[in-house]
Amino acid sequence: MNQKYIWLVTIVLCISLSGLILVQINFFQSAYKIKEEQLALTVSKALDQVVGDLEKVENTRIILEGSVSAYANGNIISSKSAGFNISIPMDPTHNKAKLSFYSENKKYDIGEGYLNPKGLSGLSKMQAKFKEIFNSGTYTYGLMAGQLASSQLDLSERINMDELPRLIEDKLKDNGIKLNFEYAVSSNNKYEKRSMNYFRNPSFEKYRKQLFPNDFFSNSNFLYIYFPGQQKYMIKSYSMLVPAFTLTLVLILSSAFTIFIIFRQKKLSNIKNDFINNMTHEFKTPIATISLASQMLKDNTVTTTASTIDHIAKIINDESRRLTYQVEKVLQMAVFNEVRMKLKLKTISVHKIIQNLLPNFTIRVEDRKGNMYQNIDAEHDLVMADEVHISNVIANLLDNAIKYCKDAPELSISTRNKNKGIIIAITDNGIGITKEDQKMIFERFYRVHTGNVHDVKGFGLGLSYVKKVTDGHNGHVSVDSILNKGSKFEIYLPLKK
Numbered sequence: 001m002n003q004k005y006i007w008l009v010t011i012v013l014c015i016s017l018s019g020l021i022l023v024q025i026n027f028f029q030s031a032y033k034i035k036e037e038q039l040a041l042t043v044s045k046a047l048d049q050v051v052g053d054l055e056k057v058e059n060t061r062i063i064l065e066g067s068v069s070a071y072a073n074g075n076i077i078s079s080k081s082a083g084f085n086i087s088i089p090m091d092p093t094h095n096k097a098k099l100s101f102y103s104e105n106k107k108y109d110i111g112e113g114y115l116n117p118k119g120l121s122g123l124s125k126m127q128a129k130f131k132e133i134f135n136s137g138t139y140t141y142g143l144m145a146g147q148l149a150s151s152q153l154d155l156s157e158r159i160n161m162d163e164l165p166r167l168i169e170d171k172l173k174d175n176g177i178k179l180n181f182e183y184a185v186s187s188n189n190k191y192e193k194r195s196m197n198y199f200r201n202p203s204f205e206k207y208r209k210q211l212f213p214n215d216f217f218s219n220s221n222f223l224y225i226y227f228p229g230q231q232k233y234m235i236k237s238y239s240m241l242v243p244a245f246t247l248t249l250v251l252i253l254s255s256a257f258t259i260f261i262i263f264r265q266k267k268l269s270n271i272k273n274d275f276i277n278n279m280t281h282e283f284k285t286p287i288a289t290i291s292l293a294s295q296m297l298k299d300n301t302v303t304t305t306a307s308t309i310d311h312i313a314k315i316i317n318d319e320s321r322r323l324t325y326q327v328e329k330v331l332q333m334a335v336f337n338e339v340r341m342k343l344k345l346k347t348i349s350v351h352k353i354i355q356n357l358l359p360n361f362t363i364r365v366e367d368r369k370g371n372m373y374q375n376i377d378a379e380h381d382l383v384m385a386d387e388v389h390i391s392n393v394i395a396n397l398l399d400n401a402i403k404y405c406k407d408a409p410e411l412s413i414s415t416r417n418k419n420k421g422i423i424i425a426i427t428d429n430g431i432g433i434t435k436e437d438q439k440m441i442f443e444r445f446y447r448v449h450t451g452n453v454h455d456v457k458g459f460g461l462g463l464s465y466v467k468k469v470t471d472g473h474n475g476h477v478s479v480d481s482i483l484n485k486g487s488k489f490e491i492y493l494p495l496k497k
Contacts, residue, residue: 006266010259017252024248028241035234039177040207046171047209047223053167055212058158154192155185155211155221161193168225179233184224185211198226268443282326286319293319343386343472347496350381350422353391354413361398361411368402370409378415378422382496389469390493394424396462397489401428404487417495421475424491433481441479442467466491 168183182204184194191200198204204226211221227233293312297304354376362372383390401411405428412427433441444464470477470491481487 003266006262009262013255013259017255020248020251024245028238031238031241032234035237039230039234042175042177043172043207043225044209046168046175046177047207047225049171049174050168050223051209051211051213053171054159055214057160058212155187156192158212159185161185164193165195168223179227179229182226182228186220186222186224188220197228198224279326283323286323286326289319290316290323343389345384345386347382348385348387348390350383350390350415350424350493351376351378352381353387353394354415354424357391357395357398358413361395361402364402365409365411368405368409370405370411373410373412375412375414378417380417380495381415381422383422383473383493384496385473385493386469390473393466393469393491394426396466397426397491400462401426401430401487404428404430406431418492421492421494424493425488426490427486427488429486432483432485433479433487434483438479438481442477 164185165183168181172179172181182195182198184198184204185192205224206226208222208224210219211223212219293316296312297309354374358372358374365372398411398413402409407429410429412425414425414427416423416425441463467477470493473493475491475493477492478490479487480490
C-alpha cells in the first residue's frame with residue numbers, strides 16, 4: 001500500500017475515533033446531569049414529605065394539648081367572619097401584625113410577628129378555613145390559637161430532634177434513596193441541630209426545605225441534608241453504560257493495533273525489498289563467476305592446460321559451494337521461523353568451542369593489521385546445548401565484528417559467570433549501531449542502512465539466527481553500541497544443572 005494512502009487511512013481513523021470519544025463524553029455528561037436532576041427531584045419530594053409529617057405531628061399535639069398562648073393588644077382594624085375577628089394592626093413601614101380572637105365577648109390574644117407573604121395573600125382563604133374549623137366542633141379556639149402560637153416557639157420545642165433522623169431516613173427509603181446522609185436544622189441562619197459530620201459549607205446546603213412553610217408569620221427555619229457518597233452513587237448508577245464504554249475502548253485499542261500492524265507491515269515490506277536487492281547482489285556474483293569460468297572453458301582461444309582447467313574447476317567449485325551456502329541459509333531461516341528447530345542437546349564446553357574458533361578468526365584479524373584479545377574468566381562453562389548451532393552463533397558474531405570494522409580490527413572475546421549462567425561477550429571497534437537500529441537488528445532480513453554500497457555482504461539473517469538459537473536454549477542476546485565507536489554483544493546461556 002502506498003505510504004500516502006496509509007497516512008490518509010490513519011488520519012480518517014483517528015478523526016473517527018476522536019469523534020466517537022467526544023460523543024461518548026457528551027452522552028455521559030448529559031446522562032449525569034439528568035440523573036442529578038432526578039435525584040434532586042426525588043430528594044425534594046422526600047423532604048416535602050418530612051416537612052408535611054412534622055406539621056401533622058404539631059397539629060395533633062395542639063389538638064391534644066388544647067393550649068393557647070396569650071399576647072399583646074393594640075390599635076386594630078377588624079375583619080369579621082363567622083363569629084370571630086381577625087385583627088391586624090397596620091404599620092405603614094412594617095408588615096408586623098398582632099393577632100387576637102373574639103367570640104362571645106371573650107378575647108384571645110395570640111401573638112405577633114412579621115407576616116408571611118403567603119399568609120397575607122391568602123388571608124381570605126384562611127378566614128374561610130377558620131370559619132370551617134369554628135363550625136366543626138370542640139377544640140376550635142385551641143386548635144387555631146395553638147397553630148398560630150406554635151409558630152412563635154423555638155424549633156427544639158416544635159420538633160422531636162431525636163426522631164428527626166429516622167423520619168428523614170424513612171422518607172428517603174420510601175422514595176428509593178438508600179444513601180447515608182448528614183443533616184442540619186437551622187433557624188435564622190443558626191444551627192439548632194446537626195449531625196456529627198455536617199459542616200457549614202455551600203456544598204452541604206444543596207438540598208434544603210423550609211420547615212413549617214404554612215406558618216402565618218414569616219420564618220427562616222430550614223432543613224438541610226447532604227449525601228457524602230453521592231458521587232459514588234451517581235457513578236455506580238451508570239453500570240449499564242459499562243458495556244458501551246468497554247466496547248469503545250476495545251474499538252480504540254483494536255484500531256491502534258491495526259494502525260501499528262499496517263506501519264509495521266509497511267516497514268517489513270521495505271526491509272524485504274532491501275533483502276531481495278541484497279540477495280540478488282549476493283547471488284549474481286557467484287553466478288557471474290561460474291558463467292565466466294564456463295565461457296573460458298568453451299573459448300578455444302584460451303590455453304586449456306591441466307593447470308588452467310584445475311584453476312577454473314576450483315573457481316567453479318568454490319562459487320558453487322558459496323551459492324549453495326547462501327541458499328541453504330535462506331531456507332534454514334524460513335524453516336526455523338515456522339517450526340521450532342530440533343536442537344541436539346548435549347553437554348558442551350563453551351571455552352572449548354571458543355578455542356576451536358579463535359585461530360581462523362585471529363588470522364583474519366591479523367591479516368587486517370588488527371588484534372584479537374581473549375579473557376576467558378568464567379569458572380564454569382558447561383552447558384546443555386547444540387554444539388553446531390552455538391558454534392555458528394559465536395562465529396557469526398565474530399564474523400560481523402570483523403566485517404563492520406573500517407580500520408584495523410580490535411576485537412575482544414570474554415566469558416564470565418552470572419545468575420547461574422555463562423555470558424559470552426564480543427567487543428569490537430567497528431562502525432557501531434544507532435539506537436533506532438538496535439531495536440530492529442534481530443529482526444529477519446533487517447540490515448543496518450549503509451546506502452546502496454555492498455562492500456559488506458549478507459542478507460540480514462545472521463543476527464536473527466543468533467537470537468533464534470539463543471532463545472531456543474532459554475538464553476538471550478543483547479547489544480550495547482555507540483555509533484562510530486564500536487559494539488558489544490553479549491550472549492547468556494544457562495549452565496548445566
